[in-house]
Amino acid sequence: MGDRAAVVAAIGGALGDVMEREVPELTEDTRLFEDLRLDSSSILELLMLVEDATGITVDPEDLDMDHLKSVRSFADYVESRQAAGTPEAGR
Amino acid sequence: MPATTLERIASFLPERSVRIEELGERLGLRRAELGVFRKFYGLNTLRFDPDLDLFDLLRPAAREALAALPAGRRVDYLVFAHTTQAVAPADVDVAQVLREDLGLADTEAFGLSHQACVSSLGAIDVAAELLRAEGTEGAYALMVTGERAFSPVVQLIPNTSIMADASSACLVTLDGDGDVVHAFVTRTLGEYAEWLRLSPEENHEFGELYGSRLAEVILAAVAEAGLTFDDIDLVIPHNVNMLAWRQTIKALDAAPEKFFLDNIGRLSHCFASDVFLNYTTLREAGRLVDGGRYVLVSVGLGATFGAMVITHRGGGGDHG
Numbered sequence: 558m559g560d561r562a563a564v565v566a567a568i569g570g571a572l573g574d575v576m577e578r579e580v581p582e583l584t585e586d587t588r589l590f591e592d593l594r595l596d597s598s599s600i601l602e603l604l605m606l607v608e609d610a611t612g613i614t615v616d617p618e619d620l621d622m623d624h625l626k627s628v629r630s631f632a633d634y635v636e637s638r639q640a641a642g643t644p645e646a647g648r
Numbered sequence: 649m650p651a652t653t654l655e656r657i658a659s660f661l662p663e664r665s666v667r668i669e670e671l672g673e674r675l676g677l678r679r680a681e682l683g684v685f686r687k688f689y690g691l692n693t694l695r696f697d698p699d700l701d702l703f704d705l706l707r708p709a710a711r712e713a714l715a716a717l718p719a720g721r722r723v724d725y726l727v728f729a730h731t732t733q734a735v736a737p738a739d740v741d742v743a744q745v746l747r748e749d750l751g752l753a754d755t756e757a758f759g760l761s762h763q764a765c766v767s768s769l770g771a772i773d774v775a776a777e778l779l780r781a782e783g784t785e786g787a788y789a790l791m792v793t794g795e796r797a798f799s800p801v802v803q804l805i806p807n808t809s810i811m812a813d814a815s816s817a818c819l820v821t822l823d824g825d826g827d828v829v830h831a832f833v834t835r836t837l838g839e840y841a842e843w844l845r846l847s848p849e850e851n852h853e854f855g856e857l858y859g860s861r862l863a864e865v866i867l868a869a870v871a872e873a874g875l876t877f878d879d880i881d882l883v884i885p886h887n888v889n890m891l892a893w894r895q896t897i898k899a900l901d902a903a904p905e906k907f908f909l910d911n912i913g914r915l916s917h918c919f920a921s922d923v924f925l926n927y928t929t930l931r932e933a934g935r936l937v938d939g940g941r942y943v944l945v946s947v948g949l950g951a952t953f954g955a956m957v958i959t960h961r962g963g964g965g966d967h968g
Contacts, residue, residue: 575680596848597855598807601684617688617890 560639564611564632571606575599585629600625607631613638652776654958655788655819655826656716659921659928660708662697662813668916671696675804685810690890690909694812694916702736702796703749706815710750710792713817717788723819725778725789726750726757729771731764731919731948732802735795746792755790764843764948765886766834768793768816768920769956773832775820789820793920805844805949807851809888809917816924825961830873832956835865840951854951859895862953866900866943869955873941880957881940883907884930886922886947887915908935922946923956936960 565585572580576593589595595603604625608615613635624634668691672682685691706728717723728743736742747757763770768791775789794815797803803811819826840846840854870877883906885893890912897904911926918925923944930936937960944956 590852594848596807596851598681598684601688602678602680605680605683605687617690618894620688620894 561632561636564635564639565628567607567610568603568628568631568635571603571610574606575603583628585627585632587628589625589627589631597622607635611635611639650780650822652772652829653821653824653826654772654829655821655824656713657816657818657827657924657927657931658709658712659814659816659925660705660712660794661915661925662695662700662705664695664697664700665693666696667693668810671803671810675800675810677804685889688889688891689809690912691810691916692913694810695918696797696813698796698798700796700813702742702794703745705796705813706742706746706792706794707749709794709815709817710746710790713792713819714750714790716819721786721788723752723755723790724782724784724787725775726752726755727771727775727789727791728757728759729767729791729793729920730759730761730795731767732795733761735798750790752790762950763834763836763952763954764950765917765920765922766946766948766952766954768818768924769832769944769946769954770834770952772818772820772829772956776822776829779820779822787821790817791820792817793924795919805888805917807855808892812916812918814915814918814921814925816921816928818924827958827960827962830875830957830959831869832954833865833869833872834952834954835861835868836950836952837861838950840949843949858892858947859899862892862896862945862947863899865953866896866945866955869943869957873957875941875957877902879941880906880943881937882930882935883943883945884923884926885909885945887912887917887926888922888947889917892947920946920948938962 569583589600624630669682726747743757743759760771761767771791779787796813797811908926940960942958946954
């Protein structure tokens with residue numbers, strides 16, 4: 558599995574935990590609010606679970622909700638955090 | 649027109665402090681949900697004492713503010729401002745009980761709650777208007793606010809905040825020596841009147857517009873006071889959560905240091921008391937300066953955005 562696929566799989570796995578129901582088939586175009594009906598708090602919960610799963614660390618001060626609009630933008634964001642490295646990673 | 653002045657602001661907090669994780673079971677919050685409240689919303693500890701009676705919560709702040717009443721003066725109005733409509737059993741009129749408790753026999757007492765967590769600022773405005781209308785020289789009004797997070801239904805605002813216990817009071821007069829009120833602006837967006845029963849779409853929409861609407865109200869109040877935002881020394885905000893303030897600070901393109909956010913993690917959201925709690929914390933820390941301009945900002949479910957611009961008088965000392 559490529560890195561991108563692993564990130565999308567991590568998002569899918571976390572979605573299952575947050576939604577507490579079966580996750581419909583995901584594509585990178587899937588929108589978290591409009592298509593999956595997640596509210597803002599669930600989206601943040603998802604972000605916390607993806608942090609755990611991928612080892613990235615998100616600084617709440619720098620969080621831009623635009624990163625969390627779709628699976629694609631979310632995966633892009635996770636990859637950018639992985640590439641940047643996070644000083645607190647592995648904590 | 650005589651100016652509204654805030655002669656004494658007082659606050660009271662129960663001793664018992666809990667971490668939000670201790671409330672997880674009571675509020676039905678999963679570990680990850682508590683994690684969101686801690687990490688993104690900035691909540692940590694709050695005061696919560698289920699054994700404390702409502703009147704034992706209200707009395708200390710009310711008495712402290714009332715102690716600033718000069719000898720020979722009287723309190724014409726006592727306004728009990730609250731967020732939750734039913735804070736006591738139906739046969740208990742909180743304002744009347746409080747009036748008797750405080751020994752204010754000739755005072756007219758009533759409750760006010762229609763602007764939810766902005767009701768306390770609104771009550772000051774109403775009380776001052778009543779004093780102006782009466783035109784009695786040297787008359788005072790006492791605003792008292794405070795309520796208990798007595799049920800999980802009122803303690804948790806989903807996706808938003810965890811409510812805590814506290815009370816505050818403010819002694820108000822016209823053309824007194826206290827802080828001068830220059831402007832009070834509110835905007836009510838009635839389409840969000842359903843409080844906690846908004847649809848997911850409405851909640852999402854409200855979250856999207858929150859920062860910019862609140863920024864507009866702050867700027868409108870500052871402009872009505874004849875000032876610009878640069879003239880403001882500090883915003884004294886509500887404690888709903890950090891996310892709300894990050895959005896608002898971004899919408900204002902302002903320096904985060906201009907907002908006093910330290911109590912969000914310490915005390916969380918205490919209904920309509922937040923701005924007064926934060927005011928007393930700042931005053932006790934000597935951070936309110938004589939002549940300093942401050943904006944008290946609150947948002948109430950329903951949804952009302954409110955901002956009051958004041959000039960502090962009396963330095964960082966005891967006078968408020």
